[in-house]
Every structure is written in C-alpha cells, then in structure tokens.
Amino acid sequence: MKARTSDRWFSFMVYGLLTVILVLIAFPLIYLVSASFSDPQAVIAGRVWLLPVDFTLKGYEAIFKDQSLIRGFLNSVFITVAGTTLNLIVTVMMAYPISRRNFYGRKFFTLFMMFTMFFSGGLVPTFLLINQLSMYNSYWAIILPGCVGVTNVIICRTYFESSIPDELYEAASLDGCDDFGFLMRIVLPLSKPVLAVLVLYYAVGHWNSYFKEMIYLEDKMKYPLQVVLRQIIIMSQIADEMMLDFSTAERAQGMADLLKYSTIVVSSLPMLILYPFIQKYFVKGVMIGSVKG
Numbered sequence: 001m002k003a004r005t006s007d008r009w010f011s012f013m014v015y016g017l018l019t020v021i022l023v024l025i026a027f028p029l030i031y032l033v034s035a036s037f038s039d040p041q042a043v044i045a046g047r048v049w050l051l052p053v054d055f056t057l058k059g060y061e062a063i064f065k066d067q068s069l070i071r072g073f074l075n076s077v078f079i080t081v082a083g084t085t086l087n088l089i090v091t092v093m094m095a096y097p098i099s100r101r102n103f104y105g106r107k108f109f110t111l112f113m114m115f116t117m118f119f120s121g122g123l124v125p126t127f128l129l130i131n132q133l134s135m136y137n138s139y140w141a142i143i144l145p146g147c148v149g150v151t152n153v154i155i156c157r158t159y160f161e162s163s164i165p166d167e168l169y170e171a172a173s174l175d176g177c178d179d180f181g182f183l184m185r186i187v188l189p190l191s192k193p194v195l196a197v198l199v200l201y202y203a204v205g206h207w208n209s210y211f212k213e214m215i216y217l218e219d220k221m222k223y224p225l226q227v228v229l230r231q232i233i234i235m236s237q238i239a240d241e242m243m244l245d246f247s248t249a250e251r252a253q254g255m256a257d258l259l260k261y262s263t264i265v266v267s268s269l270p271m272l273i274l275y276p277f278i279q280k281y282f283v284k285g286v287m288i289g290s291v292k293g
Helices: 005-037 040-045 056-065 067-099 107-118 123-132 152-162 166-174 179-187 188-209 211-216 225-244 248-290
Strands: none
Touching: 005 248, 040 056, 040 248, 056 067, 056 248, 067 107, 067 152, 067 179, 067 188, 067 225, 107 152, 123 211, 152 188, 166 179, 179 188, 188 225, 188 248, 225 248
C-alpha cells in the first residue's frame, strides 16, 4: 500500500524526534570519553568536542597508580557477583511459589511483599539492626539487606505465569517430577529472558552502589570501586583548593577534571561490557514481565 502524505509526515516527525533524543544522549557520552583522553588544558579551554585533543593517558595513569583502585575493583567484582547470585536465587525462590495458582496464601504473601515497597524502617533502625546482628563492617551488611527486590519478584512471577503453562506442570507431574525438579529442569531453562533482565538490574545496582558501603564498611581494605573513586575525586578537589599560585591551580584544576572524566569511564566500562551479552534477552524479558497486575 502507498503511504499517505499524513503518514509520511508522521514518520518524518517521529524519526526527527528520535534523532534529537539520540544526539542529546550520545553527545555527553562521546564528550566524556573524548575528554578523558585529552590534554587537561584543552579540556579547560573548551577545545574538546567530539574527538580527543592532544591525546594523553595522564588521567588513567594517575588513577591506576593508586593500588587501592585495583583492590576496590576486586571488591566491587566480589560484591556484584555474590550479591547478584544471592538476589537471583532468592527472587526465583520467592517468585515461583506465588506464580502457582494452587499455592495456598499466594495473595497474602504478594500483598505482604508489596507492603514493604511503601513502608520501611528507615536508615537508623536498619543501621541498629545491622549492628545488633554483628554484620557491621562486613560484606553481609551490603548484600543481605537488599537481597530481595519486590519489583523484580513481581516481574519474575508474572513471567512464570504468562510463559509457563499449567499443562506443562501437569505433564511433568505425571512423569514423577516434583516442584523443585520442575523449577530447575523446566522453568529456569525456559526463563532465560527474564533471568537476564534480573541479572542486569541487580548487577548494575550492586556495581553503582556506594552509600551503603560508606555507612556499613569501616575497613578501607573492603571499600568497593565507587567509594575509592569518590575518595580520589574528593582528594583532588582538596589539593586544588590548597594551590595558591594561579598557574599551578589552573594546571591542577585541569588534571582534576581529567581525573573525574577518567574515573567515570573506568567505573562505567564493566557494565557496558556486560550489556551486549544479555541484550538479546533484554527486550523480550522486559516486555513479557512488564505487566505487574
């Protein structure tokens, strides 16, 4: 069929709007990467736009000279892997029972979980609880309190309800398969899209987290990457304020800006590497599990 003039104009406006949104999103990212590889004076002078100016690795060299950065990176990897694994196990173990229509009390447990989305004890009671449980200054204080995301449980439950038919469970039961075997052998292999979405959600949350680590971790040897990078940026700003000579302060300010751009790239790179491996499952998992009713 030949497209009408109004349809062509509508498509033109849609593509135009999407192009503007793409430019607004892509330009800061491209500028960030280019600035991290540019000379500090070029960044201050505003000569950096899309491509690096006077290519240099000074920012990355300054970051990786600090051994605490490597230690923070390894700590973040451990927290992300351990936390995401525990999140995924607990989420699936909670979502599967309430997805079964013959599970007694499924509505009660669903409402109980949703209640926690609107009401919580707050920071001070949580800190006191963590301290009383002897989890202060340990990774358990970071992983355990947030091991269940109610929204993710509801998404996972909805996926199980909409994608795993009851007839499949009945057929497995006739072959002598129990609930745990049905979950491990049938449900999980058929749920790769939603599991990939949950892995991405939980992993990004753990990787970018720094506030809980600042509160519950006292030992600097246990600090994750985000906290270490925050300290590097703060120390560079303090060093700038101590500079009295104008030219020296200008150079220090340029190096501090370069350091900020480099730390953002370093902290964002692992998640950017992870995303392409699960991108093929992402759209399907979000769309199928998006109805939360």
